[in-house]
Amino acid sequence: MLREQARHAEAEAVQREELAPLLDVVRAGEDDPLTLDARLAATMAEETERVTNAMLLAELLAPLLGGRARADDVTVTAVAARPAPLPLAQPVPASRPAPVRAAVSIADFLDEMIAQESTPARPNGPAQRRAS
Amino acid sequence: MTSATLEKTPAANTAGSTANVPAPTVPRVVTAKTKTLLVGFDLGTNKSCILAGPATGTDIAVSKVVPTVVGYVKDGIVDGIITGNARIIFGEDALRNMLHVRLVAPVAEGVITDPAAARDFLNHIRSLVDPAATAEIRAVIGMPANAGTQARDDIRRCAFGIFDRVLMIPEPFLAALGYRDDARIAQPNYLDPVVNSLFIDIGGGTSDLCLVQGVFPSSEDQISIPFAGDAIDELLHAELDRVYPNNGLSRHKVREIKEAHAYVGPSRKPLEVRVIMGGKAHTIELGDTIARACNTLIDRIYPALTTLIARAPSDSVLTLLQNVIVTGGGSQIKGIDTVLQKRLADDGFEAPRVKLAGQDYKRYVAIGALKAARAARENQWQVLLG
Numbered sequence: 008m009l010r011e012q013a014r015h016a017e018a019e020a021v022q023r024e025e026l027a028p029l030l031d032v033v034r035a036g037e038d039d040p041l042t043l044d045a046r047l048a049a050t051m052a053e054e055t056e057r058v059t060n061a062m063l064l065a066e067l068l069a070p071l072l073g074g075r076a077r078a079d080d081v082t083v084t085a086v087a088a089r090p091a092p093l094p095l096a097q098p099v100p101a102s103r104p105a106p107v108r109a110a111v112s113i114a115d116f117l118d119e120m121i122a123q124e125s126t127p128a129r130p131n132g133p134a135q136r137r138a139s
Numbered sequence: 140m141t142s143a144t145l146e147k148t149p150a151a152n153t154a155g156s157t158a159n160v161p162a163p164t165v166p167r168v169v170t171a172k173t174k175t176l177l178v179g180f181d182l183g184t185n186k187s188c189i190l191a192g193p194a195t196g197t198d199i200a201v202s203k204v205v206p207t208v209v210g211y212v213k214d215g216i217v218d219g220i221i222t223g224n225a226r227i228i229f230g231e232d233a234l235r236n237m238l239h240v241r242l243v244a245p246v247a248e249g250v251i252t253d254p255a256a257a258r259d260f261l262n263h264i265r266s267l268v269d270p271a272a273t274a275e276i277r278a279v280i281g282m283p284a285n286a287g288t289q290a291r292d293d294i295r296r297c298a299f300g301i302f303d304r305v306l307m308i309p310e311p312f313l314a315a316l317g318y319r320d321d322a323r324i325a326q327p328n329y330l331d332p333v334v335n336s337l338f339i340d341i342g343g344g345t346s347d348l349c350l351v352q353g354v355f356p357s358s359e360d361q362i363s364i365p366f367a368g369d370a371i372d373e374l375l376h377a378e379l380d381r382v383y384p385n386n387g388l389s390r391h392k393v394r395e396i397k398e399a400h401a402y403v404g405p406s407r408k409p410l411e412v413r414v415i416m417g418g419k420a421h422t423i424e425l426g427d428t429i430a431r432a433c434n435t436l437i438d439r440i441y442p443a444l445t446t447l448i449a450r451a452p453s454d455s456v457l458t459l460l461q462n463v464i465v466t467g468g469g470s471q472i473k474g475i476d477t478v479l480q481k482r483l484a485d486d487g488f489e490a491p492r493v494k495l496a497g498q499d500y501k502r503y504v505a506i507g508a509l510k511a512a513r514a515a516r517e518n519q520w521q522v523l524l525g
Contacts, residue, residue, distance in 0.1 A: 113514035119355035121519060
């Protein structure tokens, strides 16, 4: 979960300070540590995939369950300023969620690109802007 | 001594009217399409990269880097001087024969400025990808960040009748797709560049910066600066003319000097370069000259870099700062990663890490474009209308 939220330092700390000592205890009582390690690697891979899928499902369901649809955000606020940064305890604004390890396909990215291109640009909007 | 010059048309005003695109000067035989080929196309100001392969699978049938230049053979050239007595030549061939051709650069600052030459160039690219002219060609074409409607329309008009379908996608996003190691996406420790990164793509005509954070970048996530490799060449050329008047060094030679010795940061002296001036060998000291020209690039890029960092959601910035990636030809400037990283750190940014894209820097946009071509759904492709 921490890795999915890009909180890698905390994930490493949990792995190092909490998980590793527990595994050492289990290994000490295990006849075949190699088999244990293989099972552990398989379990970690399964759990990683399960969390990734859960995060993706949450992203897909959140707009349907009560947040604004992403398309509405793009249409209404295509060139609006980003919301001011919030304290860590607050949820991230729906219009610009913090990045997660989402299984978004390239085709989905292209849909977003086409949706942006279909949105009429404001006069003197950023679509025509180039830095000097 | 005859000197060759490269014709460049200044980048058009995006609000101006579109020039008429003439009929193609290279005839193309129209035959029934027997297969589909996908093309990832980085149409660069100085160099273009093309990757092509079948629609299914992962094979790459064509992988080429071609200088973006067209050579129209001058009248009166003796038979046999130009291979096959061609009237129009391209890329390296055109540069090799620069004394016998009128060299035209169809792209400036990342956008088409000479539609006729661009069309000839695209026809040449098509012939590289599909010599038999029997395939349907679908091309994903990289565009500078925030390229305007006119630039896109110009590509479409030039590509009509050459590519069957196109998709135009900003280059720094394609670079992120290309740089991404698909085999490592599932690894928990992998910093997926498509999820949270800032790409700096320094080409010949433009330096494009782009936030890539798990969604397709909006116009606010991208900044395009019309200052890049060519601008450094101009500065270097002017400086050489000032310090060594009447040196006679061509733009091509100055570019060679830049590509061999470019660096940023404190001046490194002595930096001695051997050149031929007036038929005689000279050793000239260029440490300060090169530093001044290249450091100008840092001064232009850095404010755009911090602007984009400020636009990223605050929760994402710590990881973002670990994933600042420099690609394009400008990534070969010695010390550019170190200098940018140091400036960020000196300005108080937390543990920044600026990385170079690596030896495949010429190909990442095209790699990403081919990935996009293979992933695009049928209804996402644009059919070109005349």
